[in-house]
Amino acid sequence: MKYFVTGGAGFIGSNLVDRLLQLGHEVVAYDNLSTGCRRFLQAAEQSPRFRLVEGDTQDTAALGAAMRGAEVVFHLAANADVRFGTDHPRRDLEQNTIATYNVLEAMRANGIRRIAFSSTGSVYGEPEVFPTPETAPFPVQTSLYAASKLACEGLLAAYSAGFGFQVYIFRFVSILGERYSHGHVFDFYKQLLAGPDALRVLGDGHQRKSYLYVQDCLDAILLALDQAQAPVNLFNLGTDEFCEVNNSIGWICDHLQLKPQLNYTGGTRGWIGDSPFIFLDCRKMRALGWQPKLRIQDGIVRTVDYLRANPWLLETRA
Amino acid sequence: MKYFVTGGAGFIGSNLVDRLLQLGHEVVAYDNLSTGCRRFLQAAEQSPRFRLVEGDTQDTAALGAAMRGAEVVFHLAANADVRFGTDHPRRDLEQNTIATYNVLEAMRANGIRRIAFSSTGSVYGEPEVFPTPETAPFPVQTSLYAASKLACEGLLAAYSAGFGFQVYIFRFVSILGERYSHGHVFDFYKQLLAGPDALRVLGDGHQRKSYLYVQDCLDAILLALDQAQAPVNLFNLGTDEFCEVNNSIGWICDHLQLKPQLNYTGGTRGWIGDSPFIFLDCRKMRALGWQPKLRIQDGIVRTVDYLRANPWLLETRA
Numbered sequence: 001m002k003y004f005v006t007g008g009a010g011f012i013g014s015n016l017v018d019r020l021l022q023l024g025h026e027v028v029a030y031d032n033l034s035t036g037c038r039r040f041l042q043a044a045e046q047s048p049r050f051r052l053v054e055g056d057t058q059d060t061a062a063l064g065a066a067m068r069g070a071e072v073v074f075h076l077a078a079n080a081d082v083r084f085g086t087d088h089p090r091r092d093l094e095q096n097t098i099a100t101y102n103v104l105e106a107m108r109a110n111g112i113r114r115i116a117f118s119s120t121g122s123v124y125g126e127p128e129v130f131p132t133p134e135t136a137p138f139p140v141q142t143s144l145y146a147a148s149k150l151a152c153e154g155l156l157a158a159y160s161a162g163f164g165f166q167v168y169i170f171r172f173v174s175i176l177g178e179r180y181s182h183g184h185v186f187d188f189y190k191q192l193l194a195g196p197d198a199l200r201v202l203g204d205g206h207q208r209k210s211y212l213y214v215q216d217c218l219d220a221i222l223l224a225l226d227q228a229q230a231p232v233n234l235f236n237l238g239t240d241e242f243c244e245v246n247n248s249i250g251w252i253c254d255h256l257q258l259k260p261q262l263n264y265t266g267g268t269r270g271w272i273g274d275s276p277f278i279f280l281d282c283r284k285m286r287a288l289g290w291q292p293k294l295r296i297q298d299g300i301v302r303t304v305d306y307l308r309a310n311p312w313l314l315e316t317r318a
Numbered sequence: 319m320k321y322f323v324t325g326g327a328g329f330i331g332s333n334l335v336d337r338l339l340q341l342g343h344e345v346v347a348y349d350n351l352s353t354g355c356r357r358f359l360q361a362a363e364q365s366p367r368f369r370l371v372e373g374d375t376q377d378t379a380a381l382g383a384a385m386r387g388a389e390v391v392f393h394l395a396a397n398a399d400v401r402f403g404t405d406h407p408r409r410d411l412e413q414n415t416i417a418t419y420n421v422l423e424a425m426r427a428n429g430i431r432r433i434a435f436s437s438t439g440s441v442y443g444e445p446e447v448f449p450t451p452e453t454a455p456f457p458v459q460t461s462l463y464a465a466s467k468l469a470c471e472g473l474l475a476a477y478s479a480g481f482g483f484q485v486y487i488f489r490f491v492s493i494l495g496e497r498y499s500h501g502h503v504f505d506f507y508k509q510l511l512a513g514p515d516a517l518r519v520l521g522d523g524h525q526r527k528s529y530l531y532v533q534d535c536l537d538a539i540l541l542a543l544d545q546a547q548a549p550v551n552l553f554n555l556g557t558d559e560f561c562e563v564n565n566s567i568g569w570i571c572d573h574l575q576l577k578p579q580l581n582y583t584g585g586t587r588g589w590i591g592d593s594p595f596i597f598l599d600c601r602k603m604r605a606l607g608w609q610p611k612l613r614i615q616d617g618i619v620r621t622v623d624y625l626r627a628n629p630w631l632l633e634t635r636a
Contacts, residue, residue, distance in 0.1 A: 085476075085480065086480040086481065089419075089422075089423065089477075089480075090419075090423075093415075093416070093419050093473075097411075097415060097469060098411070098416075101407075101408075101411050104407075105407065105408075124456075125475075134456065135455040135456055136455070136456050137453040137454070137455065137456070138442075138452065138453055138454050138455070138456055138457065139456065140475045140550050140552070141471075141472040141475040141476050141479070142475070142476065142479045143476055143479065143480070144473075144476045144477075144480060146472070146476070147469070147472030147473055147475065147476040148472070150468065150469070150472045151415060151465070151468070151469030151472055151473075153459075154459040154464070154465030154466070154468045154469055155411075155459075155462075155465055155469075157443075157458045157459040157460070157465065158403075158459050158460065158461055158462045158464070158465040158591070159407075159462075161459070161460045161461060161590060161591055162403065162404040162407075162461065162462060162590050162591060163404065232458050234458070272479060272480050273476070273479055273480060
């Protein structure tokens with residue numbers, strides 16, 4: 001099978017590329033290397049079944065040409081910078097909404113009709129039901145990031161209804177693991193490396209969050225594509241637990257054997273649009289036989305180990 | 319008060335312009351006259367408190383300049399061509415999603431923070447709950463049109479969270495009345511004018527739909543802006559009844575004293591993304607003291623009378 005992976009040089013994308021190659025498939029990764037790392041593809045680039053195309057999802061001609069011959073598209077390329085959305089509102093519109101439209105149109109031009117898409121649990125806004133199921137009450141958006149991801153979901157579903165696409169939408173909690181290169185564990189680790197005596201924490205530390213290990217995430221995605229055959233397949237992806245940011249800090253500091261002073265910025269949210277509680281109901285995905293292998297604590301520790309073993313990554317994100 | 323109305327030369331927009339002028343306000347209408355009619359603004363243009371700016375929502379410079387000094391924006395400009403979305407998928411993206419982003423950015427540049435937006439009951443896709451409340455289960459989109467309107471809703475809510483906007487989102491059923499110039503009553507009337515002996519009906523005629531008279535719609539919008547003061551105010555707008563397309567045909571034909579042969583194209587949907595049943599729960603809006611004055615049948619009859627009295631309108635939409 002030939003797969004096309006947008007954002008294929010990114011954290012999740014490059015792990016997916018490796019997995020697909022291990023399974024014997026052909027893979028074209030499409031990435032503008034703005035936040036993706038060529039170095040994540042070192043192993044992949046040894047394979048004759050792999051090709052990296054450096055290109056932007058705004059470049060519709062290059063996108064359409066690179067996609068030719070693929071049978072399934074994984075669309076992971078996105079602006080994933082949730083916190084600073086209000087500094088540059090056009091970015092989510094272009095890199096998420098319009099980019100997804102471009103991917104769908106390139107698929108149509110190439111006669112490709114199967115797509116998997118990385119959405120986010122943030123589309124639930126600030127839900128009142130926990131754990132939050134896929135059929136939660138129609139939410140009100142609280143960030144430009146989530147609003148743009150919801151716009152993408154709508155496009156995928158409409159392309160399914162209008163053009164017979166088969167679409168897979170995954171609403172992720174935060175993903176952790178090897179090649180993780182932005183988010184709170186990354187921020188905390190970087191801070192502690194620069195000064196192990198103090199840690200600045202956004203909000204009051206009581207925000208409740210969910211995390212999923214990247215390999216568990218990929219297991220779920222591949223299983224869903226194999227097992228679920230509706231026109232629109234929508235799955236929450238997370239673990240059956242959540243933790244407080246303070247728990248996470250404890251695990252990180254214990255693992256690094258540090259006791260920094262914690263300086264909270266205060267408030268129940270880390271930033272505008274930060275959700276104080278994310279906990280997804282993943283029974284629909286579990287019903288297909290999937291379950292995550294790593295608990296949140298293990299995923300966080302493994303991520304810290306990865307960052308410790310890869311200091312170059314922190315240098316490239318200075 | 320100074321109001322800015324995008325799509326101000328359109329069906330609903332021009333009726334809103336007239337209403338705002340009657341209430342003594344200043345109004346700037348912004349319209350590219352692609353589907354809007356200058357003739358709808360004949361009365362408005364007599365007023366020194368009114369100005370029409372011919373411009374496109376894609377022209378961000380013109381949009382920003384025209385908006386200067388306004389206190390509230392009514393964003394009604396849109397591609398409302400639901401049926402042919404799959405013929406030109408870029409149109410909903412540009413004229414709805416990106417246009418709304420442009421309007422929000424123009425507001426931000428001008429320091430305007432209050433906006434009312436015309437969304438659609440189609441964002442509920444094919445719901446399982448009737449009448450469908452604003453908090454219905456998170457829907458799956460079934461048309462490019464509704465997907466783009468949902469994307470706009472998300473942008474408005476995110477601008478509320480991120481930039482302190484106060485937003486009003488109205489999910490309309492189909493609106494009828496004076497200056498109505500597209501949709502099923504228009505299509506049927508035009509067909510019967512061309513040949514009174516036969517009528518081609520999309521689907522099986524059993525599609526259940528809801529309609530609201532345009533003046534009732536405007537009553538609701540203005541009342542909501544006056545009474546509801548949350549950051550994000552979301553209201554369904556419809557009547558407490560629905561009808562079959564066949565009922566509507568009966569009322570139209572009785573009123574015109576015609577007995578055409580009905581030729582059904584068949585199937586439960588008139589077109590891709592057509593919802594076989596639209597019936598909104600409007601208790602939230604009614605709780606503010608609003609109620610529609612016209613029943614569906616009366617709205618349809620009044621619309622036919624309007625079309626009969628204004629043959630020029632049918633000529634411009636040949």
